[in-house]
Amino acid sequence: MIAFAFKALMANKLKTILIYLSLIFSIVSIFLISSISNGIITMYSSMLKSDGDIIITQAKISDTFFSNVNINLTEQINKIQGVIESSALIVGASPVEKLPIVAVYGASSNRFKNYELVSGNYPNKNEVIVGKSIYDQLVNKKEIQIANKTFKISGIFKSEIGFENGGVVLTINDAGEIFNKSASMIMVNTALNSNVENIINDIKVINDQIDAKSTQNFVDNYNQFKIIKTSSNVISFIAFSMGLLGIVSLMSITINQRKSEFGIKRALGISTSKIVYSIMTESFILGLTSFISAFVISHIVLFSIKNISSLQGYVNGEISNELAFYIFITSIFMAIFGSIIPALNAAKTDPVELIQGNKI
């Protein structure tokens, strides 16, 4: 059956290649859209997760970029039982040289250890450390201008997180002057076995202008992630639908051209279910080979994107096993569902048309 399916596919080379290409384009699109949007979410959430168990932002603010929390709260937070340490961060963005957007992080001094220095020292006042990825693109390797202020580059750091590796870190006071705020958020490290929910409640009591969440809860409910995920799902669905329509059209044309073959099979006593099964086998082979090709192509594209210096490492997608599994199921479904209607129509081909001399 499989050998016959291969022969049938090879007998209609052009149509097979067209279906194969439309499947590959659709699957690669789904892979890239899903993995890049997941990459963005993973990068930002890894950044947050590496910083603590609890995140404090300004209450009723939809995005951390607009949040303003008083940094002095850290002194009170550090006194709560179960809290090991709290740190503050300002998240901003600014053009740097020819780069239109560069992530700018103002960090309290106890957060500097999160940035692994490749060379130089952590920043003091009017100094910055820059990510390796952005450093490579700077024309002036000694000074950097953010907003209307010039900072000396005191060191270079390396980070696996693209948003950090393509960013700039300075003291929280300097960042506060640029972005006119105290802190975007405060991160709290808690002791092992401490009750995070109790600590969150204790933090909320300190100030009614703040909102505290466990890091996981924050990541799960962060509006920007929801928007990215929804957009990604919508675009993936469009890619899926476009691919499906393409396959249905091409399969209909291919199968219509093979009507006489199915009529002969029926006249020979081959059941309609066997005919449908043979077409499904062809579709499965197409779906499987397209998935494998798309998987390899997507890896190559993602690797290339990751290494395009002009993207500063901000676009960084990774294909997880879970994503690969879902897309595999989608690919097979797309191939089989796309051919099932033409297959059912083909199986009904009346052999009488052949017998009565109507060469189809």
Add this chain to the structure above:
Amino acid sequence: MMKVTNLTHYYNKDKALENINLEIKSGEFIAIIGESGSGKSTLLSILSTLLKPTSGDIVYENINYKDIKNIDDFRKNNIGFIFQFHYLINYLSVKENINLANEKASKEEIFDLLKLLGIENLIDKYPNEISGGQRQRVAIARALINNPKIIFADEPTGNLDSKNSLNVFELFKTFANRGTTIIVATHDKSLAELANKIYEVKDGKIE
């Protein structure tokens, strides 16, 4: 073998066959002749279970076609069909085309059958590598591979020259002598003379 009673068939409101009565015995070689559009192909389609008649009965060895539960299996096990155009599948070899009708047939069985038809050297060839006459012989082999009780052939020599046409009819005669019932529709009266019995269909009626 086969008894047809009061068979009538309409295509929408057009009468194609009217009150056909036939009795066909096992091993008979029957030719159905008639002009194009006379109804002979419709009759062949109905007799071979590919088309349900509007009314009337067809009984195959005491089984009414209406009582056959799996018509595909019945056709596969009892009926062989040869088309005017050979209708071989181009991407399959001669052997694979024959295996379509019987997947269990071994290469040896297929070779023996092809030898009987004088084309055993073509077993691994593809349809586009052999001549029209050879293709029609392969189509005959495909119809015979299941040892069907009845073979229906609709204008099987329509695309063959006179020499190949005669060869095909000679083959039918050989198989009829071995006990296979052969029912052939043809417009060639000289070839029809080779059959044991000739029925002429005219305006949907047998004369």
